[in-house]
Amino acid sequence: VYFFRWSVKGQEVADxxxxxxxxxxxxxxxxxxxxxSGLKTSGAAFSISSDGTRILFEQETKKxxxxxxxxxxxxxxxxxxxxxxxxxxxxxxxxxxxPDGRExxxxxxxxxxxxxxxxxxxxxxxxxxxxxxxxQLTFFSSLCSAPAWSxxxxxxxxxxxxxxxxxxxxxxxxxxxxxxxxxxxxxxxVASYLEWAPGDMILHRSTSFRNFSxxxxxxxxxxxxxxxxxIGYIFDPVWSGDGKKVAFxxxxxSAGTPSMGLWCKDMTDGSIWEITSGIFNAIAWTTDGxxxxxxxxxxxxxxxxEVVKWPVKGGDSVSWVELPMDQIVQGYIAMIPDGRKFxxxxxxxxxxxxxxxxxxx
Numbered sequence: 001v002y003f004f005r006w007s008v009k010g011q012e013v014a015d016x017x018x019x020x021x022x023x024x025x026x027x028x029x030x031x032x033x034x035x036x037s038g039l040k041t042s043g044a045a046f047s048i049s050s051d052g053t054r055i056l057f058e059q060e061t062k063k064x065x066x067x068x069x070x071x072x073x074x075x076x077x078x079x080x081x082x083x084x085x086x087x088x089x090x091x092x093x094x095x096x097x098x099p100d101g102r103e104x105x106x107x108x109x110x111x112x113x114x115x116x117x118x119x120x121x122x123x124x125x126x127x128x129x130x131x132x133x134x135x136q137l138t139f140f141s142s143l144c145s146a147p148a149w150s151x152x153x154x155x156x157x158x159x160x161x162x163x164x165x166x167x168x169x170x171x172x173x174x175x176x177x178x179x180x181x182x183x184x185x186x187x188x189x190v191a192s193y194l195e196w197a198p199g200d201m202i203l204h205r206s207t208s209f210r211n212f213s214x215x216x217x218x219x220x221x222x223x224x225x226x227x228x229x230x231i232g233y234i235f236d237p238v239w240s241g242d243g244k245k246v247a248f249x250x251x252x253x254s255a256g257t258p259s260m261g262l263w264c265k266d267m268t269d270g271s272i273w274e275i276t277s278g279i280f281n282a283i284a285w286t287t288d289g290x291x292x293x294x295x296x297x298x299x300x301x302x303x304x305x306e307v308v309k310w311p312v313k314g315g316d317s318v319s320w321v322e323l324p325m326d327q328i329v330q331g332y333i334a335m336i337p338d339g340r341k342f343x344x345x346x347x348x349x350x351x352x353x354x355x356x357x358x359x360x361x
Contacts, residue, residue, distance in 0.1 A: 002048060002055070002360075004041065005032075014039045016055070018360060035360060055359045059352050063089045064345040066106060070125035071321050071340050078321045083125045085343070086134065093332050094146045095343045097121070098153045099197050101336045103173075104343050105147040105156050108134070115140055116147045116158050118173060121341070137171050138178055144169075146194035148202070151243070157181075157202055157217075159191035166191065168204050168215070183220055184213075195246075199239035199267075203246065212237055212248075214267070225265065226250075226272070232258075236282040240289050241337060244268050245312070247275070247282045247292045262294060264312055275310050276317070283307070287337040291318070295333065307339070 001021060004014040016036040022029045039059065046057035069082040085104075086092055091114070095106040105118045117134040138144055140162045147158040150170075157170050160178075168184035171177075181202075187209035195203040201214045203225065210233050212225040225234060225246065232252035239246055250263045261277040279297035286293065291309035294317075298304060305324075308317040320339055333344045 002035075004039070004046065014041050016359065036356065052360065053358060055356050057354055057356075059354045060349060061351075062091070062347060062349040064091050064093060064347045066092050066095055066104070066343055067324075067346050068121060068125045069323060069342040069344075071342070075318070075320065080321060080324065081125045082324055083122065083127050083131065085119065085121075085131055093345050094192070095332065095334045095345065096148050096156075097334045097336055097341065097343055098149050098173075099151065100153055101341060103153075104334070105137075105149060105173075106134075107145050107147060107158070109143075113141050114143050114145065116144050116156060116171065118156070121343070125341075135175075137173070137175055138169075140178075143191075145191045148194045148196040149173075151197045151200065153197070157194060157196050157204075159186065159194060159204070168194070168202060170217070181215070181217060181220075183222065184215055193236060195237050195239055197239070198241055199243035199246075201243075201267075203237045203239070210234065236280075238282045238284055238292070240285045241287060242289060245285075245289070247285065247312070249280050249282060250274075262292065262310060264292075275312060275314065280310075281333065283333050284335050284337055286339070293320070293335060293339060295323075307335075307342075309339075 001019045003017050005017050006014050015034055017032045018035055019028060019032045020030040040061055041057050041059055048055050065087060066085040067082055068085050069080050072079050091109040092106050095104050097104050103118055103120050107114045108117050115136055115138045117136050119134040120132040122129050122131060140160055142160055142162040144158050144160045147156045149156055154173055155170050156173055157168055160169050165185050167180045169178045169180050185207055186205040187207055201216050203212045203214055206213045212234055213222045214225055215222050232250055235249045237246050237248040245264055245266050247264050252259045260279050262275045262280040264275055265272040280294040283293040291311055293307060293309050295307055296304045305322050307320045309320060310317050335342045
């Protein structure tokens with residue numbers, strides 16, 4: 001059996017492997033053998049010729065850069081201006097806007113590693129002022145991801161497996177030695193969501209990867225976001241401005257029936273309720289805490305380009321703005337609570353078809 005094996009890196013990089021089988025039982029007859037390494041491919045399209053001498057695969061390279069969109073006007077009559085914040089062929093993702101709205105932090109890959117950066121946002125997204133250069137905060141040889149600002153804007157939390165176990169780390173926004181947080185082990189394959197500000201606690205993936213843990217960095221104590229992680233999968237948790245509620249998308253199972261929707265939990269009394277059904281990327285809360293900003297996923301067309309807000313206590317959604325969403329990397333939209341500034345990565349892909357002859361000597 002021939003197959004591709006991936007490692008978690010900034011871009012999809014695969015090894016082409018061979019597993020010997022017993023002809024009678026079809027059970028493994030040995031260990032997997034490496035044949036080709038470092039193939040830049042998503043593995044979505046590959047095949048082997050009937051005579052076993054050629055393999056055809058799609059070799060892919062991709063990059064992403066961050067864009068800043070600013071919204072002008074009022075509800076029902078909005079317009080947007082946007083500017084590109086970063087350039088180059090590296091992969092940038094997981095941007096988070098600082099509590100004061102003046103800076104962003106993000107992860108940027110270089111080879112097999114990715115590190116945490118900060119940069120100052122321009123006051124306007126109309127190109128009237130120069131874009132600042134990113135400033136590197138970490139210098140790890142591992143993957144760093146999902147940076148999130150602390151409530152006071154002085155620190156940044158992020159995922160990393162530097163030095164061993166995958167843990168949540170913290171680093172000062174002005175630089176210095178990053179420090180791991182104890183008892184914050186997570187599932188590294190899904191280290192894409194991390195939330196700190198404006199809550200005192202850090203929401204991070206648990207080791208089961210279905211659920212999130214609410215971690216208090218002052219005491220080291222944990223509590224699950226939902227009581228059981230055996231009833232579905234949770235994505236995109238966002239704190240309310242007062243740090244007392246969390247909104248999230250929940251792919252839930254109830255009595256064996258799947259149910260997907262936007263949910264809210266009150267962290268003070270533990271109550272939990274569904275705001276609306278459907279697949280929603282929760283982005284942020286409004287300043288008054290009455291609504292949640294979202295982007296919707298449609299099963300037939302993919303991610304919508306419209307940002308809408310849902311009333312937390314139930315009711316109809318309110319349309320806000322249509323973003324220039326071409327090739328946007330969904331799940332990584334950052335915004336400030338008043339809905340005026342958005343930062344998100346835009347992806348560019350290039351793929352070619354390749355044939356390797358005599359790939360199995």
